[in-house]
Amino acid sequence: MAAPAPRATRTAPSPWSRVVGAVVLLTVIISVLLTAFAWPSVRSSVHDVPIAVAGPPAAVQQLRATIDQRQPGAFDITEVADTTAAEQLIRDREVYGAIDLTSGTPQVIVASAASTAVAQTLQSVAAGLHRQPGGSPSTARDLVPLPADDPRGAGLAAAALPLVLAGLLAALLLTRLVAGTVRRITAACAFALTGGLAVAAILQFWLGSLDGAYWANSGAIALSIAATSLAVLGLESLLGYAGLGLGAVTMMLVGNPLSGTSTAPQMLPGWSGSLGQLLPPGAGGQLLRSTAFFDGHGAAGPVVVLATWLLLGVGLCLAGHLRARRGGGTEGVPAQPVAVAA
Incomplete structure (x- = not known):
């Protein structure tokens, strides 16, 4: 005769101190999010x-x-x-x-x-x-107008956030699905190339938001995605999930609002515009403007910034790989579900 299934035990209610802590944490998170995205817009002005x-x-x-x-x-x-x-x-x-x-x-x-x-x-x-x-x-x-199909530059401004999300999503999925440092770096670079080709095609041939050479625009977008994804991958390789969080905060809450893609870096408050140009979202936006509308003029600085982040990410990935080998751990292995016996 089969034994009856055990009753599910009722989970004890959380203490009120934990409820208060959760409310405080959520309040801090929404305040930080609002500050990160609203402050640059509200305080924007023309200076220098x-x-x-x-x-x-x-x-x-x-x-x-x-x-x-x-x-x-x-x-x-x-x-x-x-x-x-x-x-x-x-x-x-x-x-x-x-x-x-x-x-x-x-x-x-x-x-x-x-x-x-x-x-x-x-x-x-x-x-x-x-x-x-x-x-x-x-x-x-x-003298240098925007395309007739997008005279307000809405497509270029709207593409800034998806490009950051693409780099973050690539880093997150590769850490879960791909094992091995070299394979992860290769996959990130390959995705940057295919993503650059796809995004440039949408912006240039469908939405009409870009001019210039398609291959140059694709390369600018690919370099931006690669810099973001490899930098976050490197942080994760060295610091684990804390590195993923640090990379997401840096790119999403700092880099994207301070990129100046929708206005201009000089219109952001104080030093924030200069800081934004040292991060992949800001450098990527300026590079795409250069390739799309100015025949590559002004591209040298953004290329240096993006290449620096890309190489830094590769270096962090290799450093994490070497540390894992010295420690005898399993490096670059995706997390696997664990079966729990009742």
Whole structure:
């Protein structure tokens, strides 16, 4: 005769101190999330945005004084002799736009592909020059416009978060599904290549959010995904699940909000814009703008940042591998379900 199945024991209620602790922890988490994503947007303003001013020295100095009076600290002005020099600085991504005084009538030259927010700010400056007593009507010209299918740059801005998530998801899945350091690194690089090809195809051929060479855009996206995924993989290899958490916080809560992809790094509060450009999300966004709209100009800095994170991730993976071998542990083995006998 079969023995009756044992009754399930009732779990004792948690102590109230644990309930209070859970509530406090959740409150801290939501506060940190809100601060990470809302603070850069709410505190964004124009400060030290590099622009060029072309024209006679006397006219340039007068305009500089006017701008400093109306918007102190807003622009970092580079004086050039003529319109050609100003346009070259824009194409080289040295400045975001220019004010041309060479013809007597102020003309504002913008590059909406570099930043729609800065372009709008310069257009408001043009309107302000027109409203001055005795001022001549000023015009605005977009030297490097966004694609006609996406004139607001919504696709490029919206792609920033999925690219970060792709790198984090790759690291998480590879630690669970793939054993072996070399195999994990190979899988991360292979996914970066295929992911770069897929994302660039969607943004460029379907949504129309990118211009430029498809292969260059694919390479920029692939390098961004590889830098994120390998950095997080390296942290996990060395620190375990704590490394996964550290990598996720660094890329998601710090790197993504401070990337400046939707506005410009110079519009983020204080030092945060400079910090964001040293992390893969910010460097990846700037690199993609360079390849898509500026023929690769301004790409050197972001490439160095992304390559540094990629190599750092590979180095951490190898360090974790060597430590596991010295300790006699099983390195790079995915977690397996454990059967529990009743």
